Amino acid sequence: MIDFPLVAVVLAAGKGTRFKSEKPKVIHHILGKPMLWYTLFGVRWIKPQKTVIVVGYKKDEVINAVNCDGCEFVYQEEQLGTGHAVYTAKEYFKDFDGYVLIINGDTPLIRGETLHNAGEYLKALIRYEGADLTNYRGYRNKSIAGVVLTARVPSPYGYGRIIKDKDHRVIKIVEEKDANNQEKQINEVNSGIYFFYAPYLIQALEKLENKNAQQEYYLTDVIEILRQEEKYVYALEIPDYTEILGVNDRLQLAGVENILKERYITFWALNGTTFHNPQSVWIEFDVDLSRDVEIHQNVVLQGKTFIDEGTVIEPNCIIRNSKIGKNVKILANSYIEDSEIQDNAVIGPFARIRGGSVIKEEAVIGNFVEVKNSVIGRKTNARHLSYLGDAEIGEEVNIGAGTITCNFDGFKKHKTVIKDRAFIGSDTMLVAPVVIGEEAITGSGSVITKDVPDKALAIERNQQKIIENYAEKRKKKYEKS
Missing domain, CATH: 3.90.550.10 (Spore Coat Polysaccharide Biosynthesis Protein SpsA; Chain A)
Structure with a gap:
């Protein structure tokens, strides 16, 4: 002063x-x-x-x-x-x-x-x-x-x-x-x-x-x-x-922005963060980094973002207004906004974590999984091709590929609750509001519209019908036409 x-x-x-x-x-x-x-x-x-x-x-x-x-x-x-x-x-x-x-x-x-x-x-x-x-x-x-x-x-x-x-x-x-x-x-x-x-x-x-x-x-x-x-x-x-340096046009604006960005990267690098190809990294004023964080090329860090020790952020990731814990792995091409990722979790590649989400310790949110306004419990896995919105998911839950929480009825959002150690089979649709009990199982391809008790199996499928030689009949019908 x-x-x-x-x-x-x-x-x-x-x-x-x-x-x-x-x-x-x-x-x-x-x-x-x-x-x-x-x-x-x-x-x-x-x-x-x-x-x-x-x-x-x-x-x-x-x-x-x-x-x-x-x-x-x-x-x-x-x-x-x-x-x-x-x-x-x-x-x-x-x-x-x-x-x-x-x-x-x-x-x-x-x-x-x-x-x-x-x-x-x-x-x-x-x-x-x-x-x-x-x-x-x-x-x-x-x-x-x-x-x-x-x-x-x-x-x-x-x-x-x-x-x-x-x-x-x-x-x-x-x-x-x-x-x-x-x-x-x-x-x-x-x-x-x-x-x-x-x-x-x-x-x-x-x-x-x-x-x-x-x-x-x-x-x-x-x-x-x-x-x-x-x-x-x-x-x-x-x-x-x-x-x-003054700023009188947009070209000068870009030049000043680059200088300011280099200042921030220099500061954090001297305080223990590793930047790979730092020229390609975007980092804003309110970002806070810890020691032994590793940031790869084309990473964008925006808003009030905190990244704790030992976390690795792979190329092409965007993190905005989020808290990232220790030893987290954020794999390539992932997007995180207004959320919290706790210690030792794995995000991505190609994952999207939207506002209000908490991914707890050692959870895995894999490729092409989107999470919105949800809590994902410790050691829970959702490794691919799922949408989890307005959900409360417990510990050690397995979310099979293609799982969708159907949270919107056209007027308002509804909540899905999945309790500890449940197993959600691939291609399950959970029509909220719905509760899946502890250690409960849903059969693959099911549309679950009712609560499932603890340790129960829920299957919702039409009976499979087989028509013999259908391919030949279809071919002959086509040839006649």
Whole structure:
């Protein structure tokens, strides 16, 4: 956190015309969360006293998407530039004897640690000038107006160029459309992230003009205005330029998403997870992995998913909002959502586990088996070609191939209960509501519509009829016609 008075202003009013979308740019998703969420995550890390989000285009969608408890929202009715956006939020810092962090909502790669380091750099500048930091008013200096984060990028096109003196004091920031040929050669660029001393910022905002190619009020002009009054903004160059990458179109969105995904994979790999072909793995922010988890290519891990120690996930599996226990084997091409898989279970290949399901210890859900809103007991086997929906199945039950729980009558769902150690023969249809007792058996090919007592055998088949020489009779009938 930053230990001096701070208000954060997050700029999120623009439409993002280059996205060619009716949806506001800042709520397009990156790894399952709105872009703006990541910017706010970095800001929250330093714990400002107040966070103000400037919204504009489809403001209600933005507010609902980020769901930021404790945030204040300011409406910028007309988008007249970054300077105008900050000025819109002035009520939150006009009488504030502290600093204002200004950050764009489309910089999702910024780290909280980087913002913290910028705050420490600002404090060091103030100390250098001999200010007293032991009290509230000590975080102020006559000549220091703030800090702007910068970085050197491989391709600076589109970014504002940093013009500074030998002491790293910024002379001005020149936007791409206003830069001359010499200025365009500069590769140190503006991040759009600033710390300004609030009283100085207010004074400069009042003097902003829109005499530029865009006819907008540039926040960058604040720096030049302050310099003319011998109040300086210092450039702090950060080592990882990717942190300041903005997102202006869908191609940049994909690039930022890949960088963020690589960060997560690197973190988990260094903490004991094995990734085979990590470039092909999709992993989102809320995923939590344990040691000795092994993840193969083309695996997708989404939402609030937890995977415990020793679990192996084979290629082409998707797991969403689920808890996976220890030493589970999830075989290739399986799909699990909103469910729990307990220790030592085996899922797949080609299995689907749908919402509300619990697969207990050592159970096996095999190929082309679908489970929905059901509890599958310990050591129960359903190895192939079955549908188990709205069912409560006990321990050590054998589910034969082709078993179906017929749970829907066209109006509502009904429950099937199969008790411990029952044996369900292949191609059994269980018409719910129905209860199969302990150690009960159903004959293959049966349609079970009534409860089956413990240890009983239930068979429902029509009597088999055989017509001798039918094939020959059928052939002759066809030839005559």
